[in-house]
Amino acid sequence: MALLLLRQILSLFLIMACGFLIVRLRLLKGSDSRMLSVLSIYLIVPCVIVKSFQIELTEQVKSGFLLAAAVAVGAHACLLLISFLLKRFLKLDAVERASVIYSNAGNLIIPLVTAILGDEWVIYSSAFICVQQIFMWTHGQMILSGQRGVNWKKLFLNANVISIALGLLLMLLRVRLPGILYNSVNALAGTIGPVSMIMLGMLLAEADLKRIVRNRRVYLVTALRLVATPLVMLCLLRLSGLAGAVPEGRTILYVSFMAMMTPAATMVTQLSQLNGNRPDFASSVNVMTTLLCVVTMPLLTQLYMSWI
Numbered sequence: 001m002a003l004l005l006l007r008q009i010l011s012l013f014l015i016m017a018c019g020f021l022i023v024r025l026r027l028l029k030g031s032d033s034r035m036l037s038v039l040s041i042y043l044i045v046p047c048v049i050v051k052s053f054q055i056e057l058t059e060q061v062k063s064g065f066l067l068a069a070a071v072a073v074g075a076h077a078c079l080l081l082i083s084f085l086l087k088r089f090l091k092l093d094a095v096e097r098a099s100v101i102y103s104n105a106g107n108l109i110i111p112l113v114t115a116i117l118g119d120e121w122v123i124y125s126s127a128f129i130c131v132q133q134i135f136m137w138t139h140g141q142m143i144l145s146g147q148r149g150v151n152w153k154k155l156f157l158n159a160n161v162i163s164i165a166l167g168l169l170l171m172l173l174r175v176r177l178p179g180i181l182y183n184s185v186n187a188l189a190g191t192i193g194p195v196s197m198i199m200l201g202m203l204l205a206e207a208d209l210k211r212i213v214r215n216r217r218v219y220l221v222t223a224l225r226l227v228a229t230p231l232v233m234l235c236l237l238r239l240s241g242l243a244g245a246v247p248e249g250r251t252i253l254y255v256s257f258m259a260m261m262t263p264a265a266t267m268v269t270q271l272s273q274l275n276g277n278r279p280d281f282a283s284s285v286n287v288m289t290t291l292l293c294v295v296t297m298p299l300l301t302q303l304y305m306s307w308i
Contacts, residue, residue, distance in 0.1 A: 001116070001254075002302040008115045009294050012108075012197045019201025030206030036199040037266075040107065044195055046163035047188040048110050049129070052122035053167030054177060061123065063246040068124040071242065071256045072131035075233055076101070080139065082229060094143040095278045096217065098268045099285045100224045102136055105129055105259035106160065107200075107266065108293075111193030113255055124252050128259040130164045136267055144268070145275045200266075204287055212284040221264070222288045226296040230261035234300070238307050250308055254301075261300045263289035 022028050055061060083097040092100070106129050113125050137155040142148060155161065170177070177185060212218055237243075237257060243250040264285045273279035 001305055002298040004116055005112065005301050006294070006298040008112055009297060011115075012111065012193055013294060015194050016197040016201035016204070019198035020205045021201075022198075023202050023205035028202065030202050033199045033202035036195050036202070040192065040195050040199065042159050044188055044192050045106055045110070046159050047185045048114075048122060048192050049126050049160065049163040050167045050170070050177075051182075051185050051189045052119065052126050053164075053171040054182065055120060055123065055171070057171050057174065060247050064124060064248065064252045065127050067242065067246050067249065068127035068252055068256050069131060071237075071253065072128040072259075074236075075256070075260055076131060076135045078233070078236065079229060080135075082232065086224065090220070092221075093278070094146070095268070095272055095282050096221050096285075098140050098144055098271075099221050099264040099282060099289075100229060102132065102140060102265040102268055103225070103259055103262040104265045104286075104290075105132055105262060107192070107196040108262050109255075109259050111196065112258065115193070117251065117255070121251070121255055124255040125259060126164055126167070128256055129160055132259075132265075133158055133161050136265070136271075140268070141271060144271045144277050146277070200290060203283075204290075207283065207287050209287075212287055215281070215284060217281070218284050218288050221285050222292060225264050225285070225289050226261065226292055230257070230296075230300050231303075233257065233260045234304060234307065243308050253308065254304060257300075257304055258297075261293075261297055263293050 019033070023030050079101045083092070083101050086092045086100065087097055105125065109125050109128075110122055113121050134155065137158060138150045141151055141154070169175075176182070234257065237253055243253055246252065264282075266286055269279060269282040269286050271277075272282040
């Protein structure tokens, strides 16, 4: 599994290199990646999520989805506690804490789960994404903006949350998309990997790599995001004994664990930019964690397969 994951990550990184070259050859600008970001957030990812719910609602699917959602809630609760301790002992600021807590569970995990395990497993990553969106637009928004209170409008009008609600409703009502509509949704969903990685490559092409590698705090946050917190989560998963709670529980937990060990969420950079809260540093962490996950994710997968 670790070798298969490594091969898939390397394939995605080759696609990212194409985005990098397009900007370096001055065919496009890094800022043009915003168009791909909009397509991904408002069209492609929702199609992936809705498609993932187009499966038969069996007892196994129901119990697996509830397990994935419960693990996601527990993981974020633990990460919030960890970030509180890190704030106290390592003096992490809001951007650093958000980068440690929130992972890039959407853009990277969905194409990896699809490629490695198959379309039928994306529904369990959707459970993690739903929980993360709730935490991101409540806790994440508050700490990055420095303001108290929850923007409920942004939470409930979030494209991912709406698509998950729609997908769940269709699955519960056992409604299948008509053939032509399903083919369109399926075609759009299949572009998530290339589009996401080209977008990241375009952003990376205009990043100040010298400034990034000279910032020691970037290395600290990267180590916490890619190594420390995933290892804590892995230990908790092992102690929980949840792998045997439902059929295929070990694989369902692995989908959740993949979401926990990914790079820092691009949404942290976007919210930092929106609130004027160190967007350059948030972008640096995103770049560094994206580059180094090609090493850490296969190694953590090997540990998971050995321990769980």
